[in-house]
Amino acid sequence: MNHKLKYYWISEKENVKDTYIAFRGSFSLEKETDVEFLLLGAHWFQISLDGNFLTEGPARFPITNPEFEIIKRKLPAGKHVLSATVHNHGLKTRTLEGEKIPPFFSCNVALTNNDTKKVAEDPKLSGRSSDPPNVNSINNCEITGGTLSPASFSQRDVHISWKCTKLEGYIPSGERISELFSWIEWVNTSKNPLNWKEIDFDDSLWKSPVEVFPELGIPKPLELAEILHPVHKLSHIAEGCLSGHFEKKEIPDWPEKDSLSWYHRNLHENKDMEGRCPQRPNSQILQPSENKDVDDNVPPENSVDGIWRRYDLGRIRLGREIFTIDLPEGSVVEFGYGEYLTDGKVVPFGLIDPVDIRRNITHFIARGGKQTFSPITPKGGRFLEVHIKADPAEIKFIEESFIERVYYRNPIGSFSCNDNLINKIWHAGIRTLSTCSEDAITDNPSRERGQWLGDQLPSIAVATTGYSDLRPFKRSLRQATYEVFEDGMVPGVYPGFVDRLQSFSLLWVIACYNYYKLTGDKLFLEELFHAAEKNLETFENNLLQDKVKLELGWIFIDWGCSQDTNEAGLALRIFYYSALRNMCEWCDALGKSPEKYLKELKIIEKIIENKIRHTQNRANKVAGDGDPPKKNPELNLEGRCPQRPNSREIEETNNWESLGYHFVTLALSNDLIPSESKSSAIEFIKKYILNCFPNNPDALKLANPGVLGNQFITPYFSYFAFPGLIKNDEMDFVLEQYRKCWGWILNQGLTTMAEVFDLNWSHAHVWSASPTAYLSRYVLGLKPCYEKGNRHFKFELHTGDLKNAKGSIPLPFEDKVIDIQWKKTENGIEYQLNTPVPIWLHVEDKIEVVEGLKKLKM
Template sequence: GLRGHVFKLADYPDGFSLLLDMEYIRLVFPRLQLSGVAGATIDLGYTEHLWRDNMHLRLQHNYVATDRLLCSRDTIDWLCPHPRGFRYLMITVRNAKSDVVLKDIALRSAGYPVKHTGSFKCSDKLLTAVWEMGALTQETNMEDAYVDCVGRERGMYGRDTIIQYHVNLAAFGDHALMGRCMQLYGQSPDSTGKFRAVYPNTGDYTIADFALNMVEGYLNYYENSGDLDRIREDWDAIMKNMAWFSSLSDERKDLLLDGEWHLHKGIKAHYGGFHGDLTSDGYMSKKGIHCSFTCTYLIALRSAIKLGKLLGESEAVKDMERRVKILSQSIRTKFWNPKKRCFSDNLKRETHSAHASILAVLAGAVSKQQLPHVRAHIANELKSIFVNGYDPKDGAICSPNYAFYLFDGVYRLGLPETAEGMMRQGWGWMLAQGMKTCGEYFTLGSSLCHAWSAAPTYYLSRNVLGVHYPNAPECGIVEIRVAASKDVTWAEGAYPHPKGAIKVKWHMENGRRVFDHVKAPRGVTVRSVK
């Protein structure tokens, strides 16, 4: 190896560079020990991208981490004072006056310590690899908070945090880190009352639907941790956040939300009035009175009602229940396109994305009569997430992050084959590019280790293993409800439980699912639900 290697001045009179490839991005404290460097300048550059020559770091406006050491002594033992996230590390030594000895390069992990309680494998090796890729991505992006990507801004984003918490539930079962994140988000509202998109920061960086997502995030956290104290402490912040959206909703009798509110109010909003999903051009209009935006508000209302009832906030609950009743009817009637038999993205019926219909399902706004039509629409619409049917060069109709919500709706509609197909195509494409971790988008040009894209790990564990806690946050009863396509002929793994893990193994035999075992910690009751 390189330890003890001598870089002779005669061989490298102008200096030398070392390029190290860590295979995938890591968050570490680099430590460098050298001798023979008195008077030398040492630069360390960090990134996850190289130029096409595979020799030079591709540093961009959001990949700028570098360190420079000016050596006054012959021997140095330097430990970076702050963690660095990188796949590629380039060490360049200039102006050395003698032979340089590389005594050691060491990398000390700066990641959050997790226990690998969850596991998953099945008859489909690709789905198994997708699960493992998501778990690795999640582990990589955990430090003192959930961060979007350790190689770039390392920000705690609202939507990202919620997705990451769920992936963690399947892989590690940790709650302490999410508790800290929620504590921080309780302090995050800006001057309007909305939760900031990323926190800590003192700016006005808010994204409207991310702020709504956070309310559902509080419910998710409570239902999995039982930490009602956190909800109680942050209740005022939750209500102030909701008040902003209720004020916007009150501008119409039907309470539907305008995706272009920022234009009417003369406000410069990050990502516009409604962020939604970054789909291919023309697939989902974000203009006007908007279905997905309104459904996201309705989901937040339903979440806040559940939390309010736990806290005994009857007056707030009463007002929100009134809104839920009106909104459910408004969404059901005004966005429904009877000719296409699906939900429109806006009242102008400009587009009919899968998102509109799935968000309506998640919001509980779809009637029994509409449901079979929605199911057929989604099964057809999501046959391919790539526009051209085979790769992302012509665009995608959903991004890896928003698939977290789409997967939820697809499974609720009883379409496991659709969910598995999306995973094979989208995340299989990532694996086919040689990626070890989930990319931010279906592209190689952005972050290649972005935890908001790891949702398949959660949904595979929850559905193919079938582990559910029907009385959450009380976990004394576990239900096994498998939702897998006929293409998956066996599966086994473990799902984290407060007392250990729920271990499941099953296989198909003569068209029937046979459980080889379902093991649970002592005192836990297991029920099998067909």
């Protein structure tokens, strides 16, 4: 499918930051026809078809590798109009390098023939389309939104007549949402054309756009299913009147974070305003806030400046409000989002510097009468408030809704057991993945929308428990190779803000081969092999030496673990060991010699073994001669870590503490601890974990990224820590940690998984959802091993103290699931699985082909 995309803008010279351009494209069809819209733009666009929302974008891309989205629709004969609003950021954000990529808009409409092959899809099951079982056939086809079209199929482009104009109502505010996002939308709606998206709007006075030629790479189709935009009808949970300052026509002047006028309004709840504000007897009212700015007393009659309403979206979501309101001309309407309520109300900024959400609001001035208010750019949050400056008696809400931007929605996988809390934790993990899914799997939808390599492994592990479509992960791993540094290292976060993280670059190698083990996609391994070679070369002269070079990039092991410590350097070496081991298997899979990596693997393995042996010898010496244990000279945290005089002390067990929790857990999970030392290592790990919050309520919390020390655990690192415990018969301990620590998150009222065990951070981070992955993998007992062949699974059951469980495991790139259930009886465990297609089941050293019902007794 060879389409030459044309790029348009209002003029070659127009490139002012924070401006909005409206495009209208008219075309006609002679008969009812299947068409495809090929869409690309910068830096953010929203497009409608015949007055109805079509999509938004672009999908994030580096300047060298743009990708156009393909939307497929069946249209009736007659005239049709595309209407797009395109926002020129003019600056770098977390998703695009807007200071390098000039603004443009591109939209082709192509007729397709009727024999385009539709991918197997059951919307009742998954809400997603997915690839066929033979994923290696992908490279011979063009993947589109919901379709797989042969590269040679017949189609032709439709002529579109384009017009454009600058939307003068969008006033450059001079204020960004945050340092990672673009500008606040500050809109005087009376200055924008009325009903300009409708088919019969007269655009004869608008300009014809000019063709522009941005210096971009050759655009390719976006290899994802169509991003979903479900609409949620909203009902407010609280309302009332308000008093306080609004900016009206002037642009904001907010020199400090708390200068935002939103923070200085007094919100008075309905129960205190009887007879003065519109009554909603069926609305739910929140408890009175303790915030001094929320006045529960009735204000003087002349101090009422407007009304407010609050909404709970149920969980954190990425999207935008669509409100239709009848109100007077000149009314001010502001919407604000928050992940949580602060003193009972929405405060639209976060608490973690330097990337806090400082201005998570949208500002409108009404033209008057019945009018729909909706921003162009989606935002993230769970709670939404609207503040309106107008006479309360003249404000009438007509429609309140929220349109979400999400990739994963309805899971086809499932899990349940006899423990209701464990079930809630599993579902919260799936919700968190959905929350963090759009054109990429992001760290969270509110604070960053960042694509971090370190999130890949836990995120795809969660995805395989609920969904068959794994394309977002393939795209992310491939996209990392487009932003490679000069020395060959792949970035740890990209595109937009691109940065070096040594640990994440090593995890990229592991994640690539892990994708192969989950899908069997060997062509993917061939495509990225050279990049993997160059990436590992950057570490050869670093991690095989005594000193770790910090200048190569951030050594992020875990929050609370300083990159300057001996423990971080040791943990990084185990990531290197694991990357080399995966690279050896990668070579074997492609029929290439792994000799080079085997040599390096032996060297790094020897370094790690010597560290462990040296530690054990010291411990044995201490036990033998009675000398007190010596401090590790390489682990010097004095002056950098807060003192904890009230914390419980960890008894040194075989001197493991000198190596650190992160090193020991990684060594255990990678089978690097000698069998005679495993029990003491496991005992140390368990004692360490139990000494940290929330297990130890007196322990210091991770209040912010600057807090460092050796008494912290995080949800993220449990992804690496818990498999070693599970495989060494510690599933009871792991399940109890899920109940205690992840249960603590849910007990705080969250419906998605928090970034860390502290509520100052993000309340939706998919890297924290590994319990969902491990409950499905180990408690249901099936682990994909597609590196051995298509539909190959390893049977590995760890039930812990659970009495029964059941669930469904999706088959990758097939909308089919394997149903599993088991229960404990007096005679052991009765286990059965039911598969709709043949699978190859690996049980210990045996392989059995299974189709239909299979029962096992243990």
